[in-house]
Amino acid sequence: MTTELRVLSRADWDAWLSCVEVAFGGVPISPEGREMYAALAEPDRCLGHWDGPDCVGTAGAYSFRVAVPGGRVVPAAGISMVTVAPTHRRQGLLTAMMRRQLDGIRSAGEPLAVLLASEPAIYGRFGYAAATSETNLRIDTSRVRIAAPEGTDGVRLRRVPPADALDACEAVYGRLAASRPGTPLRQPGWERVPVSDPESARKGGSPLQCVLAERDGEVTGYVTYHLHPSWDDSGPRGTVAVRDLMGLDPASYAALWRFLSGIDLTSVVECRNRPADDAVLRLVSDVRRCEVRSRDGLYVRLVELGQALEARGYRTPVDVVLEVEDTFCPWNAGRWRLTADAEGAATCRRTNEDPELALSVNELAAAYLGGVSLTMLAAAGLVRELRAGALAVASLALSSDTQPWCPHGF
Known part of the structure; x- marks a missing residue:
């Protein structure tokens, strides 16, 4: 055909x-x-x-x-x-x-391509690998309490129509985006996506709701959500389905979660796609009653390997020669010397020196955002250490203090 x-x-x-x-x-x-x-x-x-x-x-x-x-x-x-x-x-x-x-x-x-895979098995043969994970929660708010760090009671919460809160929410998102690897900095037009609310996407829930957190007259966080009312013989059993939640400081963040857990006629807060290191996992009184589940998130493909590795920062100095396999984009294949100084500035150039780590472009893609360690990949037999000590140094340098996360689809 x-x-x-x-x-x-x-x-x-x-x-x-x-x-x-x-x-x-x-x-x-x-x-x-x-x-x-x-x-x-x-x-x-x-x-x-x-x-x-x-x-x-x-x-x-x-x-x-x-x-x-x-x-x-x-x-x-x-x-x-x-x-x-x-x-x-x-x-x-x-x-x-x-x-x-x-x-x-x-x-x-x-230098990069990224995607969210409907079927994860499809994209590995084209050099993509899962580089972030997302956490899904189902919190039993009838039995779980949210801790209130200092300053939480001073946060003002205000319900606002989502469309009216667009600029304020985007300002919060913009301040946080660059600090979390994997997060897209939204291009013009994409600010409409978080408040898009077709009835067909509500799954029987309410129209989209929005609450802003404010401190000293400044918007310091927001949450958008749907309500799904439900009753059984013992009383109300409604669900709060969270779409987006962000806070600029611990008090604002906790105040929003505490608000969600106390909405009348509800006993469950459901959230899909939270970061793996979400602070709410330490705010809840009983994490076992939060039904925490993890799944793959953003997939990364290094299109221009050298350019991509030079573009990111590094946690510690590193000097390592990589032997890279890339059958689908052969211009990436071969030996590369990656060096980074104490400030994280890096160079990644072709070399004829002896390799110290051997891996495919998929493993480099998985580790690129700092959430998947080369050490773990080596334990799975996907990275080979050719010089003693090279693995630990490279794995630490590529890691990130903050777990990478992609907060929305595209």
């Missing part, structure tokens, strides 16, 4: 998005969702496979900037809407799109 792979035109948009819709289960995208996707789309970064008049494969990319260790920000392609029609599986369409896409990202000078 012959298909044509081409860059999307505006005229192709509806057919292209309909292919995405079918691939993800056939549930119609709401009119609000279609309007938002159209507003955010970058057609010149979207690819489509066409079989005659029919779109049978899709792959899109957004122009992002992503926080990396050291408080730095790196250009990255945010890969999204990757699909192949069920009728055209196992014909090489996905591989062709990945090839074209990564070549284009390299030509654009972006």
Whole structure:
């Protein structure tokens, strides 16, 4: 079967998005969702496979900037809407799109590509690896209490319509984003995503609610959530479904969690996609009644290995020669000498020196944001130490004080 792979035109948009819709289960995208996707789309970064008049494969990319260790920000392609029609599986369409896409990202000078995988097993063969994790919670607020650090009682909480709170919430997000590796610094237009509230996405819950935390007249945090009322024979059993929660200081953060746990007629707070080191895990009185679960988060692909490793900061000085395998992007394969000084400034250049660590580009991608240690990967047999001591030094240098996290989808 012959298909044509081409860059999307505006005229192709509806057919292209309909292919995405079918691939993800056939549930119609709401009119609000279609309007938002159209507003955010970058057609010149979207690819489509066409079989005659029919779109049978899709792959899109957004122009992002992503926080990396050291408080730095790196250009990255945010890969999204990757699909192949069920009728055209196992014909090489996905591989062709990945090839074209990564070549284009390299030509654009972006050292990284990132994505959120619907099926994790798909992307490893293209050099992507899970570099962050996300924590899901289901807190039994009838039996769990939230600690109140000093200053919590001085935080004012104010309920505001989500659309009216947009600028205040974005200001908080912007102040925190660069400090957490893996977090996208939102481009114009993306500020609408957190307050998008189509009825079809509420899962039977209330319209989106928003509460701001304030100290000394300044907004210092926010939470958005849906309420899901429920009753049984013993009384109310409602659920608070948290969408976003951020705080600039411990008191504001705790005040928001305490508010959520005390909403009338509810006994459960559910949160999806919290960072692995979320402070709430230390604020709760009984973590066993929070049903803590972890899963993979953001996947990273080093498109230009040397440029990517030079762009991030390092926790400690390092000087190590890496032997890297990369079959899908062979320009990354070979030996690289990575050095970083006490301030975290790094160089990563080609070398003919003897290698000290051997690994694939997947392992480097997993460790890139500082949340996955080379030591752990070595214990799994995925990194080989060729010079005694090199593994411990490199693993520490690549680590991050703060666990990486991607707080929203794309």
